[in-house]
Amino acid sequence: xxxxxxxxxxxxxxxxxxxxxxxxxxxxxxxxxxxxxxxxxxxxx
Amino acid sequence: xxxxxxxxxxxxxxxxxxxxxxxxxxxxxxxxxxxxxxxxxxxxxxxxxxxxxxxxxxxxxxxxxxxxxxxxxxxxxxxxxxxxxxxxxxxxxxxxxxxxxxxxxxxxxxxxxxxxxxxxxxxxxxxxxxxxxxxxxxxxxxxxxxxxxxxxxxxxxxxxxxxxxxxxxxxxxxxxxxxxxxxxxxxxxxxxxxxxxxxxxxxxxxxxxxxxxxxxxxxxxxxxxxxxxxxxxxxxxxxxxxxxx
Numbered sequence: 001x002x003x004x005x006x007x008x009x010x011x012x013x014x015x016x017x018x019x020x021x022x023x024x025x026x027x028x029x030x031x032x033x034x035x036x037x038x039x040x041x042x043x044x045x
Numbered sequence: 046x047x048x049x050x051x052x053x054x055x056x057x058x059x060x061x062x063x064x065x066x067x068x069x070x071x072x073x074x075x076x077x078x079x080x081x082x083x084x085x086x087x088x089x090x091x092x093x094x095x096x097x098x099x100x101x102x103x104x105x106x107x108x109x110x111x112x113x114x115x116x117x118x119x120x121x122x123x124x125x126x127x128x129x130x131x132x133x134x135x136x137x138x139x140x141x142x143x144x145x146x147x148x149x150x151x152x153x154x155x156x157x158x159x160x161x162x163x164x165x166x167x168x169x170x171x172x173x174x175x176x177x178x179x180x181x182x183x184x185x186x187x188x189x190x191x192x193x194x195x196x197x198x199x200x201x202x203x204x205x206x207x208x209x210x211x212x213x214x215x216x217x218x219x220x221x222x223x224x225x226x227x228x229x230x231x232x233x234x235x236x237x238x239x240x241x242x243x244x245x246x247x248x249x250x251x252x253x254x255x256x257x258x259x260x261x262x263x264x265x266x267x268x269x270x271x272x273x274x275x276x277x278x279x280x281x282x283x284x285x286x287x288x289x290x
Contacts, residue, residue: 006140010085013132015085022052
C-alpha cells in the first residue's frame with residue numbers, strides 16, 4: 001500500500017468512526033427517549 | 046437545540062481541519078504524505094487523555110458527593126475515551142507501517158502502555174455491567190476509573206522515560222511549547238485538528254451523558270415495575286383482571 005493509502009485508511013476509519021458513533025448515539029438516545037415517554041404515558045392507575 | 050448546533054459546528058470544523066491537513070499543508074520532506082496522519086493520530090490521543098481525565102475527576106466527585114449525575118459523566122468520558130484511544134492506536138499503526146516498517150511493536154513503551162490504557166477502560170465499561178445497583182456500580186467504577194487514570198501520565202511520559210520506536214513529544218514537552226520540533230505550519234494544522242476534535246468530543250460527551258441519564262431513568266422505571274412491557278409479557282394476568290360475563 002502507498003503512503004496515500006495509509007493516510008486514507010487512517011482518516012477514513014477515524015473520521016468515519018466518529019460519524020458512525022455519533023449516529024449510533026443519536027439512535028440510542030431517540031430509542032431511550034421514546035421508551036421513557038411511553039413508560040410515563042402508560043403508568044398504571 | 047444548543048447541542049445540535051454544537052454538532053454542526055463540530056462537523057464543519059472537522060471537515061475544515063481534515064481538508065487543511067490533507068490538501069493545504071505541504072507534505073513532510075522525509076516522511077512524505079504519511080506524516081499527515083500525525084494530525085488525527087495526536088489529536089485522538091490528546092482527546093483520549095482528556096476523556097479519561099473527566100472519568101477520573103467525575104469518579105472522584107462521585108465518591109465525595111454521591112451524585113449519580115457525576116457517575117453518568119464518568120461513564121460518558123470512559124466510552125468516548127475508549128473510542129478515541131482506539132483511533133489513536135489505529136492512526137499510529139497506519140503511520141508506523143510506512144515510516145517504521147511495522148504496524149506494531151510490543152517492546153515500545155508508548156505503544157504497550159497505550160494498549161494497556163485501552164484494556165483498562167474496556168475493563169471499566171465491562172465492570173459497570175456486573176451489578177444493577179446504581180450506587181454500588183458508581184462507587185466501584187469510580188475506584189477503577191481513578192486507578193486506571195494512573196496510566197495516563199505513564200503513557201504520556203513513556204517516550205521520555207524509556208527508549209523505543211515512538212518519537213518524543215513534538216510540543217507536549219514543556220521545553221518545546223515555544224520551540225516545537227516541527228515546522229510552524231504543521232503545528233498550526235495539528236492545533237486546528239485538536240480544536241476540531243475537541244468540539245466533536247464535547248458534542249459526543251454531552252450526548253453520551255444524556256443517554257446515561259435516560260438509561261438510569263429506565264432502570265429506575267423497571268425497578269418500580271412501571272414498564273408496560275412487563276404487563277404485556279403476562280397476557281393471562283391482564284385477562285384475569287377483566288370481569289367474568
